[in-house]
Amino acid sequence: MSAPVVVRNLAKAFYDEGRGEIKAVDSISFECHEGEIFGLLGANGAGKTTTLRMLSTILAPTSGTATIMGHDVVHDPEGVRKNLGFYSATTALYPRLTTRETIEFFARINQYPSKRVPERVEYLIHRFGLEKYADARIEKLSSGMKQKVSVARTVAHDPAILIFDEPTVGLDVLNALDVQETIGELRAEGKTIIFSTHIMSEAERLCDRIAIIHGGQILATDTLAGLREITGQHYLEDIFVLFVKAGQETV
């Protein structure tokens, strides 16, 4: 049986009038196993978001393939999205809907069985401690509460795969820890999670395996222990710098 997420030689090039063709993602390959948190660790502009956008079918790859729960991102984008929850700083909520309406809307539109939607909505409201704010409009919520509702809407249709693209960007420490804790809990529930970040401590703390991505290429993929062993470095920051420098020398 193949892995829930399989990426093979995935590439994405953009054309810029001034700079010509830009390879944002350059033939990357990886697999994510069931129930793991797979980290994409890279600096800004490394190609993390483009990769995740291709996996979530917002962008079409220039070449290569990727499947989510067996659904091809190019040929069956709706099948992919049905099995996927995508969360990023650019996926905001509708400000004029209430918490309850938001979760219900995303459960329905993501094809969760309609008969079970009310039950699912109540479960998620309880699961994320949103009872007090269930009938408040999103625009009235604090940023911390919005964050919780965002996670709730991401998992509203109970997808097997979750993508978190830099989920803690712009959050204060407490809210960031809250999000990290939630991601850990979702793994415990058996979700397969792809987690992108440029914050080393987050990757160290959460990820079962880490892919170091730089210049659109994956330079290394392993567990934290494996990366330590390969490089002889203890801190992820040092490991990351070592790979990036080695990558630049190769280029």
Added chain:
Amino acid sequence: MVLNWNDVGILYQRELRSALRDRTIVTNSVLLPIFLYPLLIWIVYSAVTFVSGQNEGLKSRIMLKDVPEAHVRLKQGFEKDRSIVLGSSLDPRDDIRQGLLDALVEFLPPKSNLGIDDNFSVRITFDESRDSSDRARSRIAEKITNYREDFLERRAVQSGISREQFQNFWIDDQNLSSNQQISAFTIMLPIFFIIMLAVGAMHPAIDSTAGERENSTWETIMTAATSRTSILVAKYLYVATMSFIAAFLNLFAMMVSMGTVLAPFFQTGRGNSSLRIPLESAPLVLVGAALLALFISAGMMILASFARNYKEGQSMVGPFYIALVLPILFLQTPDFAFTPRLALIPVANVVMMIREAVQGVYHWRSIGVTLAVECVSIIVAVRIAVLIIQHEDFAIGTYNGSFGKFAKEWLLGK
């Protein structure tokens, strides 16, 4: 991509729910049509009535020259008239040009004497470019016409014949146009219709496209497990609904207000002109409104969807709004005929169809052409919108509000 009507329903409901909680959209699509335009018309017409009333109170400065002695009663009539001041001038023509005098009335020998004693002709000298002078001419003409009628009647009695026998032939008016045709309401209706359809569509079109980008909800919805076609169709139907609601509410408000507070302004002098849409024309008016709402919504959404934020959206949709309204102003002359050729022009054809339907006139061939042209236009516009939304750069907003860049890449492959 497959269109899923169940998903369209869910998305449409979401759009509508959000919109009805948005102050700007409710104001523009619901409150404005109901209150603003009837109120504006009332203010404008009140002002016009006030100003014309003021003008009516202004006195006309008139010089009479060579009044025949037999017609001293006419002179007395001028003297008694409170709206007229009689004066004299050495150079009346120059004084009229300079605005010191409004009109000169010269009594001249008759052009033909048909055996009527004391006959005369009158020459009125005035300056048409000045309202006061033109008004003086009207007052003089009215006074002399009344005097002439009275004079002729007296002469007829003296000759032992009736007034009718004395005047060999009469001119009687018989107007075949219905009240609907001459009503100012029917002339103005298409303009307000277009304006309200556009106003009703504008904010929802921008809000559901550029607004989503600005609020960062665009990617959220793009990653939902439904086709982009379903998303587009739901948004499109929502925008068209708001547009139609705005026009419908405005029409209703105009009918109610024109039939009551505005009624005195819209009477033509031939009895009350009707301020209601005839029941038999209602289906055609509604079909026309729906078609226009669909067409305008498609156009506005296509343009607004290239914008990154609300402001950019407004600047992109603004010219389209003007392009819609301006040509309609030229169609407002009652002489404009609804020919099959005119029916080939989108928007203008529906405007003419609605105008004629309200007047109770149905050119079925032109109506058929109009419906066909409008349906084709809507299909083409929606196809373009679907093509655009499938485009990846559009989905992530890298066109940066540039329709030109998109067209260049899409059409020329550059």
